[in-house]
Ligand code: SF4
């Protein structure tokens with residue numbers, strides 16, 4: 001058995017661009033909802049002085065993770081921000097003093113057992129850096145008596161066009177990745193580790209293979225270059241051969257999937273105590289003159305990043321955060337960089353060819369890694385038939401965009417599925 005995948009262009013223009021440190025901006029706006037789950041409440045008020053690494057937002061909700069300041073300076077506003085996904089939340093706007101004074105609270109965590117390990121990860125503000133933003137302390141806090149885990153899958157596929165943020169992490173900080181893996185592996189007592197990298201990154205495969213050649217518990221998996229290799233269920237299957245069934249998490253199959261940059265961040269946090277305050281962002285797209293990878297304080301505006309990469313704004317028709325296949329359109333360039341961002345793409349075109357009628361070619365069905373029938377889902381959604389959508393298992397759609405990509409009639413299948421999922425959840 002294999003899961004359906006498609007071939008897409010890689011466009012990894014920035015793969016050899018070493019990460020540049022971005023200068024501290026004049027202001028940052030740090031949203032209180034950068035992760036999956038409940039938003040944080042600000043712990044600071046207008047006029048307060050803050051330092052780098054200081055906790056500025058937290059929540060008592062189970063599904064949440066704290067937010068820290070990425071700069072030193074003064075809080076000048078608690079504003080409301082509307083994200084492209086329709087989510088609105090409070091955001092702490094800080095006027096930077098340029099000194100980047102580090103908070104006294106920033107100290108390496110003391111980790112003696114699983115409880116202190118999980119508590120430390122929560123305090124780091126870490127969430128999945130591949131884009132999903134699932135709080136990492138919840139993902140790793142499984143009950144080994146109920147759901148034993150024997151496999152740790154490191155998601156280093158980075159299968160979306162343009163993005164090279166994870167690749168640069170592998171090339172620049174391989175020790176952080178290996179040491180982060182070993183810490184997780186030893187505390188959670190996980191037998192086997194699979195570092196999964198697409199075959200279009202041979203240097204990263206060689207580097208990590210050489211570094212782990214003496215350790216039989218760690219295997220570097222050379223994935224075929226197809227999309228969506230980085231989808232959680234796809235990579236779990238391709239690494240371990242186990243199928244994550246409908247309604248299951250990888251955990252139910254004894255697997256934890258974690259992004260490669262998340263693991264590297266955790267190792268740096270264990271060493272220094274500096275929480276999640278910056279991201280490596282790939283800035284690219286055909287409207288960008290100087291594509292690059294940049295280390296950016298969280299809260300920096302996308303407009304500043306585009307200026308930094310010499311983007312010709314007069315030619316830009318569309319800006320995305322994330323990749324071409326799953327990225328979100330930015331409707332306001334003042335939108336800040338958040339923890340889950342790994343790329344900003346500025347494109348000259350905003351429209352594909354006009355839609356025509358479905359010619360029933362079946363390509364969308366052959367392309368779907370979840371085994372769905374996008375053309376039938378579209379029909380059921382247009383008829384507002386919630387029961388049919390449920391029986392067609394619309395909830396399994398992972399929004400990978402493969403169906404839209406292959407459709408010769410240019411139908412907006414993936415977008416329709418998102419609306420259909422919302423419609424079904426509203427119908428209950
Ligand atoms: S977007 Fe959904 S329906 Fe379309 S190919 Fe991906 S998983 Fe299948």
Ligand code: SF4
Nearest residue numbers: 358359361362364407
């Ligand atoms: S790929 Fe497009 S044209 Fe072909 S069956 Fe699917 S929706 Fe119809």
